[in-house]
Amino acid sequence: MKGILQEKGVALEKQRLTWRDLVQKPISKLDDDAYTRVRIILMNGIELEASRFSHAAARMNPPALQRMLADVRIVEQHQATLINWLIGPDHSPLETTIAYEQVAIDVTAGVAMREPDPYLAQVYRFGLLEDFDHMYRYSALLDRLEGKDANNILQSYTDILPARPTIEHHRAPQDNLRKPYDRKSAAPLSKLHALTIMAAEQQTHNFYMNIGPMYADPVARQLYAEIASVEEQHVTQYESIIDPEESWLEKWVLHEVGEVYNYYGCMQQETNPRIKALWERFCDYELGHLQVALAAFKKFEKRDPEEILPTELPEPIPFASQREFVRETLANEVDLRANGTEIVEKSKESKASLQYRKEVNADGSPSETISAGYRWAPGSELKLKVA
Amino acid sequence: MQTATEVGMNHSGMDAAPDAEEMLENTELTDPRGDEREAAKVRAEYVAEAGPVGTLPQAEAPLMLLMDKLGERLAFERSGTRLYDALMMKCKAAGAKIPAKELQHIRDEEAMHFALCGAAIQSLGGDPTEQTPCADIAGVEGMGLVQVLTDPRTTVAQCLHAILVAEMTDNAAWEELIELTLPTGNDDLVARFRKAQANEAEHLEKVRGWYKAATLNGGG
Numbered sequence: 001m002k003g004i005l006q007e008k009g010v011a012l013e014k015q016r017l018t019w020r021d022l023v024q025k026p027i028s029k030l031d032d033d034a035y036t037r038v039r040i041i042l043m044n045g046i047e048l049e050a051s052r053f054s055h056a057a058a059r060m061n062p063p064a065l066q067r068m069l070a071d072v073r074i075v076e077q078h079q080a081t082l083i084n085w086l087i088g089p090d091h092s093p094l095e096t097t098i099a100y101e102q103v104a105i106d107v108t109a110g111v112a113m114r115e116p117d118p119y120l121a122q123v124y125r126f127g128l129l130e131d132f133d134h135m136y137r138y139s140a141l142l143d144r145l146e147g148k149d150a151n152n153i154l155q156s157y158t159d160i161l162p163a164r165p166t167i168e169h170h171r172a173p174q175d176n177l178r179k180p181y182d183r184k185s186a187a188p189l190s191k192l193h194a195l196t197i198m199a200a201e202q203q204t205h206n207f208y209m210n211i212g213p214m215y216a217d218p219v220a221r222q223l224y225a226e227i228a229s230v231e232e233q234h235v236t237q238y239e240s241i242i243d244p245e246e247s248w249l250e251k252w253v254l255h256e257v258g259e260v261y262n263y264y265g266c267m268q269q270e271t272n273p274r275i276k277a278l279w280e281r282f283c284d285y286e287l288g289h290l291q292v293a294l295a296a297f298k299k300f301e302k303r304d305p306e307e308i309l310p311t312e313l314p315e316p317i318p319f320a321s322q323r324e325f326v327r328e329t330l331a332n333e334v335d336l337r338a339n340g341t342e343i344v345e346k347s348k349e350s351k352a353s354l355q356y357r358k359e360v361n362a363d364g365s366p367s368e369t370i371s372a373g374y375r376w377a378p379g380s381e382l383k384l385k386v387a
Numbered sequence: 388m389q390t391a392t393e394v395g396m397n398h399s400g401m402d403a404a405p406d407a408e409e410m411l412e413n414t415e416l417t418d419p420r421g422d423e424r425e426a427a428k429v430r431a432e433y434v435a436e437a438g439p440v441g442t443l444p445q446a447e448a449p450l451m452l453l454m455d456k457l458g459e460r461l462a463f464e465r466s467g468t469r470l471y472d473a474l475m476m477k478c479k480a481a482g483a484k485i486p487a488k489e490l491q492h493i494r495d496e497e498a499m500h501f502a503l504c505g506a507a508i509q510s511l512g513g514d515p516t517e518q519t520p521c522a523d524i525a526g527v528e529g530m531g532l533v534q535v536l537t538d539p540r541t542t543v544a545q546c547l548h549a550i551l552v553a554e555m556t557d558n559a560a561w562e563e564l565i566e567l568t569l570p571t572g573n574d575d576l577v578a579r580f581r582k583a584q585a586n587e588a589e590h591l592e593k594v595r596g597w598y599k600a601a602t603l604n605g606g607g
Contacts, residue, residue: 025433025436025437025438028438028439028440028441029440029441029518029523030440030441030442030518030519030520030523031441031442088440089527090440090523090524090526090527092526092527092530144469144472145469145533145537146466146469146526146529146530146533147462147465147466147467147468147469147470147529148462148465148466148526149516149518151516152516152517152518215534215537216533216534216535216537216538216539216541217473217533217537217538218537218539220537378515378516379461379465379505379515379516380465380501382465382468382498382501382502383502383505385498386498386499386501386502
């Protein structure tokens with residue numbers, strides 16, 4: 001997409017949605033392509049991050065800026081609602097969880113493959129192998145608790161394999177922080193990647209925190225508690241790669257650009273015409289939001305937006321199976337661990353993390369318990385046992 | 388664990404509430420506006436616009452309903468196996484007087500019925516890994532049963548009540564499957580389904596007996 005600074009999009013005052021608009025026909029769990037669901041989950045995460053960021057900014061900035069943030073934020077609230085409500089109610093929370101992990105695997109893999117900064121690419125691959133293992137643990141839970149096949153959700157695009165074991169994801173807090181990119185020299189794509197993955201992980205964390213207690217089964221409740229804790233670590237990791245020296249307004253502009261970028265990627269790749277039209281509409285909304293953020297940037301910081309923005313958007317993040325890349329990463333990097341901001345060999349893991357892990361795993365490991373003896377088979381592991 | 392419902396500090400009713408009198412004032416203090424049928428109108432609009440939950444891509448027209456229902460049965464028997472896994476754990480933990488061997492036998496028959504449905508779907512040219520629309524909806528129906536069976540707080544009697552719901556559905560569903568299979572002239576399948584139906588009738592009888600005994604023991 002060229003000339004994002006010149007594109008005006010839909011004016012903010014024309015971005016009104018009724019309650020009926022917000023609650024549309026959901027997608028079909030069975031008939032829609034898995035990546036339509038992946039895009040819906042990702043864009044809900046992007047909108048929720050927009051909201052969370054905007055609230056944080058409002059709490060730290062003067063009333064004139066608070067007003068501009070509020071004007072945009074209420075539209076983002078409604079965008080997030082419309083998008084999130086597209087997930088059909090025949091998805092059990094656990095089936096939706098499988099879809100969340102598919103987002104975390106295939107979108108993060110797509111980002112890791114194209115990330116120009118080698119350190120950041122390493123960080124994405126590190127997180128990827130943890131979400132990949134979560135998929136295996138949740139698939140075991142889905143089969144053993146609800147008697148369902150995770151592959152009905154995954155549609156054979158994404159593998160169900162043990163990766164870096166979840167029991168080993170738990171680290172001392174200092175080992176979850178990474179080095180930030182430099183706002184002055186980082187490629188625009190690096191900034192867009194970081195915001196996107198941080199948003200996706202943040203909503204995954206929130207989702208698990210909300211649905212974990214909805215399950216009656218104590219092992220399910222434990223597993224959600226354990227993996228939510230890892231997702232908290234992932235949010236810590238991904239927010240720490242973003243340069244904290246970016247000003248509030250610089251961050252706001254980047255958020256709006258990131259939203260344009262991701263809606264644009266969705267509309268380019270969407271296979272459901274009704275949802276594609278929605279992505280196009282919301283891309284135009286975001287161009288309108290960007291105009292507001294740019295006006296604030298010029299008014300309050302008196303800086304030229306071209307200092308911080310690319311003249312055209314990079315190629316979109318792919319929504320596709322990344323099986324080969326994920327398997328290769330698994331083969332090469334499953335034994336990597338973290339020590340401070342560095343990703344290191346297993347033997348060089350920090351003592352603090354080893355100690356922390358020992359403490360949190362002292363009463364047993366939910367992820368090991370639920371998947372003991374489990375291997376995925378078409379339909380159910382029962383197929384292997386009955387045959 | 389708790390095996391029977393006991394007298395305790397239930398706060399949910401108004402008789403137990405110190406502020407019940409003030410609460411009652413709410414009814415008088417509200418002057419309701421509008422017609423409660425409005426919600427039905429909105430729901431009807433959504434019904435009119437809704438598409439199906441999904442489709443069946445592979446079945447030939449005369450077999451469509453049968454394939455959808457076979458998919459449903461496969462999903463239900465697979466989930467049923469997991470419900471019995473949960474019931475067996477609960478009975479063992481609670482020291483219930485239900486023979487573990489009999490529970491295991493029923494559980495294994497549920498798993499065999501799951502495999503039988505898969506084989507039947509394949510023999511008719513379908514894909515047993517496909518989640519059919521009726522299978523999907525059966526999954527939604529079954530979520531409440533999963534929640535009851537896996538809640539550490541539920542009594543054996545409460546779990547058996549949930550299993551009773553599943554077994555009654557099982558019985559009706561196998562009967563329906565046989566009716567749908569008869570016109571295909573596939574006598575072998577009909578015979579296998581009749582055997583499964585006979586198994587399910589036995590399950591139902593046993594579960595009814597266990598449920599009655601557990602309830603009479605004060606299981607709630």
